[in-house]
Structure formats: C-alpha cells, structure tokens
Amino acid sequence: MTSVAQYFKSTSVLAKALKGFAPRPAQTEMATAIAATLKAKSQLVVEAETGTGKTYAYLVPILKSKGSAIISTGTKALQEQLFHRDLPALRDAIAPQKQVSLLKGRSNYLCLHRLAQSQAHASELSTTVQRQVVEVKRWAARTEDGDVGGLNALPEDAEVLPHVTSTVDNCLGRDCPDYDDCYLVKARKSALEADIVVVNHHLFFADMALKDVGFGELIPHVDALVFDEAHQLPDIASQYFGESVGSRQLQELAQEAKVLYLTEVKDLRQLDKAADKLLGSLRDWRLAFPVDPQRGNWRQAQQQPQVAAAIALVSEALTFFTEVVKGAIGRNQDLDTVYERCVQSLHTWEMLQETQRTGFSFWFETTPRQVTLHQTPLQVADKFGSYVANSEASWVFTSATLAIGDDFSHFTRLLGLEQAATLCLPSPFKFSQQATLCVPRYLPQPHEVGMLEHLIQVTTQVLDVNKRGGTFVLFTSHRMLQRVAERLETLTDRPLFVQGSTNKRELLADFIAAGNGVLLGTSSFWEGVDVRGDALTCVIIDKLPFGSPDDPLLQARIEDCRLRGAEPFTQVQLPPAVIALKQGAGRLIRDSSDRGVLIVCDQRLVTKPYGQLFLASLPPLKRTRNLTQALNFLAEINGETPA
Template sequence: MAAVEDVFSPTGLLSKTIQGFHPRQAQVDMATAIELSLKKNTQLVVEAETGTGKTFAYLSPVLLSKKKAIISTGTKNLQEQLFHRDLPALRDALAPEKQVALLKGRANYLCTHRLQQAVSHSGELSKDLQQQLVQVKQWAVRTRSGDVGELNVLQEDAAVLPHVTSTVENCLGRDCPDYDQCHLVKARKSALEADIVVVNHHLFFADMALKDVGFGELIPAAGAVVFDEAHQLPDIASQYFGEAVSSRQLHELAQEIKLLYLTEVKDLRQLDSVGDKLISSLRDWRLAFPTDPQRGNWREWSQHEPVIAAAARVTESLELLQQVLKSALGRHQDLDQAYERCVLFMQKWEQLLSTDRTGFSFWFETTARQITLHQTPLSVADKFGGYVRASEMSWVFTSATLAIGESFNHFTEQLGLQDAQTLRLASPFNFSSQAMLCMPRFLPQPHEREMEAALLDIARQVVDANPGGTFLLFTSHRMLQRIAQQLEAFTDRLILTQGSTSKRELLDAFVNDGKAVLLGTSSFWEGVDVRGDALRCVVIDKLPFASPDDPLLQARVEDCRLRGVEPFTKVQLPQAVIALKQGAGRLIRDRHDSGVLIVCDNRLVNKGYGKTFLASLPPMQRTRSLEQALEFLKNTHITEATDVTDITDITENTEA
C-alpha cells in the first residue's frame, strides 16, 4: 500500500487521477502526521488554516489505513458535502474497494409508522400541515434512504416533520410494526458494514452519551475518529453530557395522549382531560417569563414566586398524567411507550428543579412560545478525556481555528486531551498582498450610543467604494436590525438580512448578485465559503466577547474564581479570539481572492489583550486609516478567475 507522502507527490496518485490537483507542503505535513497517528493510536490536534487542503489531508490517510474510521463534521450540510463530493473523488483514486456510509440522527429519517398515524388522523391537522403531509406521502413512495433532507419542497423546519419522524422518546424500537422497513435501521446497518462512516458532532455525542449508560449503538465501533471543525466540540459535548427538558417535548407528549384517546382508547376519557391540563400548565409556565426570547440563569429565576407557582402546576400535571397512564398499561403499545416517556420526563424535570448542585450551569432559554431548561456541566474534560484515554483508537481533531497564538492549551484542556500531539499549519495564501486589516481611528467605545452612527457611516462608505460584495457581521441581532433598516436609504444595492429567509437562500442570492450586502450574526461568522468578487469586504462591528448575561459563561466565570483562576484570560478571551478568527476567515477563501477586513473596535489597538487577537489573525497589511483601506478595496481586483476544477481548493468549502 502506498505511503501518504507518495500519494501527494507531483507524480503521485492524486496528481494522476484528480484534474487540477496541486500538492502543497502543509497538506503533506498534515497527512503524514495523521498517518502516524493512525498507526500508533495517538491523539493529534491540527490547526490547518484556509487553503491548506485539510479535507484531502485527513481523508487520504484514512482511506489508505486498514482501520474502520468515523469522520465527524460540524454540520449536516458539511457532512453531506463530504460524503457526496469530496469522499467519492478520493475513494475512487485511492481505495475504490472501501465502503462508505452517511449516518444522521434519527430525526433526519422518515418514520413510516408515524407517517401512517399522521395520515390516518390528518383531519385533525391544519390545512398547511395537511398539504405538507401530502408532499411527504408522495415522496415516501420514491425515497430509498428516507433522509428527509431530500425533501427540497419543504423548509428545513417544516411543521410536518415532527409528525413523520421519531425521537428517542417516541420510537417503538423492535416493537414497531414497521421495524423491518425502518429507514433508520437500514442506515445503521449500512454504517455497521462500512469502512468509513460520515456523521456530525451532534450525532457522535448523542451516541456517546447513550454509550455512557449502556445503550449507545448508533455509531459502530471504529479504530479511528476524525473531527473536522473541531473547535465546536467543547460546547456541543457540554450539551450532551447535561440534561434538558423543553415545553415543546411535553406539549407533544400531551397531544399524542389526546390523539390516542380519540383513536385507540376511546373509553379512557381521563386521558383527554390530563392532556389538556398539561398543555394549560405549560402555557402558564411560558407566561411566567418575559415575552421576548431570552436566555437566563435558572438558579436565579427558579426563586421567583410566579415561576415557582407555574413550575408547581407543571409538576402536578405530569404526576397526574403519569398516574393515568400507569393505570392503562397494557391497553396499547403506544400508550405503554408514552408512560415510559412520561416517567423519563418526570425524572429530568425533578432533576432540573433541584438547582443546589455544584459543577453545573442551570439555565433556561425561551422562544416566542416555548421554554427549555438546561443543566450543563461546567467541564467535559474528565468525561471526554477519560473516554479518549480508555479507547484503543486514534483521535484526530482539526479546524482552521484551534490555537490562541501558538498555543493549543485552551482547546486541549477543555476536552481533557492530556497526551495530544499538536500541529499548526499556516495558510499558503499571500495575505500580505491579498488582504488588508483596517482598525479605523476615532471610533466611539463599543457600548456608547454614538457607535451606531459610526457603524452606519463606515458601512455606507464601504458599500460605495466596494466593487464587489460586503459582509457586515454583528455580535447582536439588535444592532444588525438597526443598521439594516437605515442602510437601505443610502444604497440601491441588494440588502440581505439574516432571518428574512433561510441561510441557504440568503447565500445563494448574495453570490448570484455579485455586489450585494449581507448582514448576519453568529451563524454567518463561520462555515460560509464565498469566493471571488462576490465577497470583497468583511466588516465586524466589535470584538466577539460572549454576553456577560450568558448563564453558562457566568457559571464558568464563577467556577474560575472559586478555583483561584483569572476568568477573563482563561474563558472569555480565548472564546472571543477563536470567534474573531472564524469571522476573519470569511474574507480570503482562494489564492485569487483579495479584500479588506474592517474591525470597528478600538480595543483591538488600545487594550493589552488586543495583541492576542492580532497575533491570531492572518498576516495581512494593517492600517488605521479607513481611507487607505477603501483605496485598497477599489484598486485591487481579481485578475484571474478561480479554476473551479481545482478540487484541492474546492474541498476547503466549509459551508454550513
């Protein structure tokens, strides 16, 4: 079997079989390090900046290895891109005999049993839901995978999807009459037989959490795991090592109970009344919190009298529902399964009401209609690090943003990676000629009222000067909306605002227009790949420190203080540096790109910690003069079209 270094040589397999392939040293260094990790079952952390070709660098040694491997990505979209585009191209060149499989969480697969239930009771659904159900039913006859991602006629969050997919709580498992035809079961079987399984981080940690209590079997045993976009892991792992209960989950349980009364156990009228009682208590529970969506400290809010009273009514409703369901055990399998779900929810609910335990952040988040309680561990280092050390596997963690300056300590300590080897690979792009960083003079402080007018003025000047497209990235929705409303009066360019339609549609419109202005918050700071003149300038409103009101941040800060550690440098600064690196990374995505990054925050220059941010950014030209930055923007143009056949460039797409 060929060595990885030979595969990447100018006369190697990739150069011979993949049109437009150009080997680069950073790519070879990364692939060689991963090859060694696979052989020795070690932990490897790699920061591979944009343009290094990290996708090919980790796929190649995995394909050449004899080990079964799991590749985990940051998002479902990146997961699909990897499986449908990047992996087939490399597999055909290096290991055509290898079997690969795509595996998603159960909520991504059609449940034929629940579809039949929904169709049989469609008269009780709204007209919109009935129309969506017809589309699902028509597609269900054609689909082979059952992956609802194929349903392009529906939005990603279509209201019908919870009615035709399953959750851990409502899945009947082997008791399901459609078990032999279950799309999820088929996908899991395919994964068990595959040499390489492509998953996403949420699925990986959901399964790992189940393994911890002896039930995980979704992700098959493997000899190697590769995490792409690994900077997301600490926060995602925290979610799955904690507990959460939402009013939506409880509301769905109540609705299903009422439906069972109407269809299967019509003599058990008490089911209908206890379902109504739970729905009513959940409505009161939501009304005990402010109308506007927010996140808050549950330890504090759980002491408010209206919240205490509303929570007590939910507890009473759940207890009554549990008693009624228990008295009806054996009447119907869906009723038995609902009882098990009710018991589980009751256990979690009681746990989340007990907020006096240490080592956790207790917090809530609300939407217009729902509320979710969370219990999140302050650290996953012991659990995840222990899991890694106990395994006899190779673990690879890679992203364009993992290090703070030259140090990986922040990342490795969060995940408990005590024995990890680290590698930092710089981008091959010529940032000093391709890009300029501007930190405008004479700006107000970020918290001052005058900042809004200053941001609007900079945005107006940039749009006037920029021959291509512009990203305006914000740290708050409020500022985004205020600038968006005012900017339209100053330009006839297409203004695209996050939230007005789906992210996919916004990006498609932005690229197709070529000189549009897109205003976005956190989800546009990473996982977006726009090349060429379509994106020539990125404006960031301020350094992306987490909100001091964020309950998880508050808990981590308090924990640092209790341990005698300075929380700003340990928690707040590293998170902000990684976020700024992600935002800055939207600008230069190709060796032919050019453009300007403008950071509208004087703290980057006049605070000591500004040096930490600057040391983590690419080596662009720097200026304090907005006029100089605008001249650079006007006078530097792409002189050569991007070669779309260069797959090594295309594989850097991390679109989410």
C-alpha cells in the same frame, strides 16, 4: 507500500485524478503526521489554516489505513459535501474497495409509522400540515434513503417534519410494525458494514452521552476517529452531557395523548382531561416570564413568586398526567411509549428543580411561546478525556481555528487531551498581498450610543466603493443586526440579505448569485461559510465577539473559574472570543486568487493589551488604521482608480 507523502506529489495518482490538484507542503506534512498517529494509535490536534487542504490531508491516510474510521464534521452541510463530493473522488482514485456510509441523526429520516399516523389523523392537523403530509407521501414513494434533506418540495423547517420523523422518545424500536422497512435502521446497518462512516458532532455526542440507541455499537469497534471543525467540540459536548426539559416536548406528549384518546382509547376520558390540565399549566408557566425571549439564571428565576407558583402547577399536572397514562399501560403500544416518556420527563423535570447541586450551570431560555430548562456541566474534560484515553483508537482533531497564537492548551484543556501531540500549519496564501485589515480611527467604544451611526457610516462608505463585490457585515447580537438592517434598507439600493429572512443555505445562494450583495449575519455566518472570488471582497465585523455578560452559562463558568483560583477573563472569556474572531476573519480569503478588506469596528483591538493576542491569532494581513487606505485598496479590487 506507497507512503502517504507520495500521494501529494505532482506526479501522483491524485494529481492525475483530481482537477486543479497541486502539491502543498503543509498538506503533505499534515497527512504524514496523521498517518503516523493512525499507526501509533495516538492522539493529534492540528490547526490547518485556510488553504492548507486539510480535508484531503486526513482523507488520504484514512483511506489508505487498514482499519475502520469515523469522520465527524461540524455541520450537516459539511457532512454531505464530504460524503457526496470529496470522499468519492479520492476513494475512486486510491481505495475503490473501501465502503463508505453516511449516517445522520434520526430526525433526518422519514418515519413510515409516523407518516401513517399523520395520514390516519389528518383531521387533527392544521391545513398547512395536511397539505405537506400529501407532499411527503408522494416523495416517500420514490425516495431510496428516506433522508428528508432530499425533500426539496418543502422548506427546511416545514411544520410537517416533526409529524413524519421520530425522536428517541416516540420511536417504537423493534416493536414498530414498519421496523423492517425503517430508513434509520437501514442507514445504521449500512454504517455497521462500512469501512468509513461520516457523521456530525451532534450525532457523535448524542450517542456518546447515551441520548440515543443503535449508533453506539459503531464507536467501540472503529480504529480511528477524525473530527473536522473540532473547535466546536467543547460546547457541543457540554450540551450533550447536560440535561434539558422544555414546554414544547411536554406539550407534544399531551397532544399525542389527546390524539390517542380520540382514535384508540375513546373510553379514557380522564386521559383527555389530564392532557388539557398539563397544556394549561405549561401555558401559565410561559406567562410567568417576560414576553420578549430571554436567557437567564434558573437558580435565581425559580425564586420569583410567579415562577415558583407556575412550577408547582406544572409539577402537579405532569405527575397527574403520568399516573393517568400509567393506568392505561398495555392497551395501546403508542400509549405505552408515551408513558415511558412521561416517566423520563418527570425525572428530568424534578432534577432540574434541584439547583443547589454544584458543578453545573442551571439556566433557562424562552421563545415567544416556549420555555426550556437546562443543566449544563461546567467542564467535560474528565469525562471526554478518559473516554479518549481508555479507547484503543487513534484520535485526530482538526480545524482552521484551534490555537491561541501558537498555543493549543485552551482546546486540549477543555477536552482533557493530555497526551495529544499538536501541529500548527500556516496557510499557503499570501495574506499581506491579498488582503488588508483596518481598525478605523476615532470610533466610539462598542457600548457607546454613537456606535450605531459610526457602523452605518463605515458600511455605507464601503458600499460606495465595493460596487462590483459582495460585502458581509457580521454582528455579535441580533439586536444590532436588526437596527443596522432597518437603516440600510433606506440607504442603499444594493441587494440586501438579512439573516432570518429565509434559511441559511438559500440566503447564501442568493447572496452569491447577486454578485454585489450585502449580507447581514450573526454567529452562524461567522464560520462554515465558503464564498470565493468577487462575490465576497469585504467583511465588516461590528465588535470583538466576547460572550454576553448576561449569558448564565458564561456566568457560571466565570464563577467556577474564580473558585478554582484562576483568572476568569484570560481562562474563560478571552480564548473563545479569539477563536470566534479568527473564524469571522476567515470568511474573507478562501482562495489563492481572492482579495479583500477586513474591517473590525472595535478600538479595543489596538488599545487594550489583550488586543495583541487577537492580532497574533489572525492571518498576517496588511494593517492600517486609516479607513481611506482600506477603501482605496477595495477600489483597486473593484477595478477603479483610488480617490
């Protein structure tokens, strides 16, 4: 039998089948280690830096193994790239008999029953949504898989989508009249029959935490699980092992009940009154908070008199609404489902008022119109670690950013991976020749008033030199992003792309097409963004990405760390900041021919002792404190003689 390493030689079938394929020692080492992990039914954590070719390194051993596998990715975009581009090319070359399936969360699939309901009750919908329902109906006639990602005629966040997709709450399951034609059911059936299923982390944990049904029958039977972009797992796991309830989901319950009153149970006037009472109490609850969106400690907030009064009103209205719906059980299938959701929502609501329990962070967040309560566990290591240890499958976790320096203990501790082997693979790129890291001298501290002016000054100096290439300016807060965006609009005629002005995919495509644009982004642009060549030759980072001290979840983790006798800064605050900076810096050099400049506008990188930990975790870029030197290198990249 051919060893996995043979597939990565210059004379292999892969080299012949894949354009541009070239042997990489680190890629071969990773593939060999994964093959051994699959054989031993063990666990492996791999940091594979940019350029290693980690995708092929895990796909080849998975395709050549005899068992079934789940591959979980960090985003739906990466999930689709893997399924539509990377997997087919490899499978055709080395394992054409393997069946591969793509599975997304239920909100990604058209629900035929919900579409029929929206058409029947179109008069209750806004004019915009009515037009979009017509567009969805046209698309429904020609789609094969029902994946709303293929609904190109509408924006990604189209208002109609909640009306034509289902949630675990409103799905009728086998009682649905359209069950036999259900796209979600078909996708799950395909996944059950496949050798390899491509999912994303949110879907995996939604199932593992039993927040959904149907997908769970897949996991116990697979022989291997691979998590790409695994650095995201601890936070995502915390979300799904927690609980939340918000005004939006309660409003949807009330609105659905009002529609059913108007169409199906017209004699049940009390249902309409109970729904109106609940809607009114939810509006009052939002008004109990400041107008500007915020996140805060729920334990503290619920003690405020105006918030406590609003909570009491919602509790009363939700209890009354549930009792009224209960009185109509058996009259209508959709109303029966509303009752089940009422019971669950009321249970979660009451649980989230009991904030004296330990081991959790209780926090709230508001948007201009909504409030959501959250209960998040402070650690998931016991739950996830025991799940992994008790399974008979192989587990592989990989990302470009998992280690702090060469130490994986932060990641393995958070997920309880006590038995996992670790492997750290360097990039083949020649970073010291391809890129320069600059921490400019004489900058104020990040919190000081003058920081905005200095950041503007650095950015405009870069734009004066980087005329042919693109520039990323990455921020740790939306507030600073907006302030810089306002100023730059008057200071440059370069194409300016600001996060939030349109969806991420479109913004990035327009930035790449511009060639010499300036993109201003926050957290979602620090990772999972791949821009090669001259379209991105400079990345500016405003400051080290420590979590906000006002974040209630961070505060709770710090307090929990203190109670355990550990040091919060080194255990809780520092590691995720190091990982985040590695991710942001990783946007710059994506190919062996890329060149560029990374500018970090935070003196702490060189003046604080912990700065060495950040520097040790970054690629070995050429370093300078002299901004002029960095700009001269940028001028050279732009084909100009340095000043």
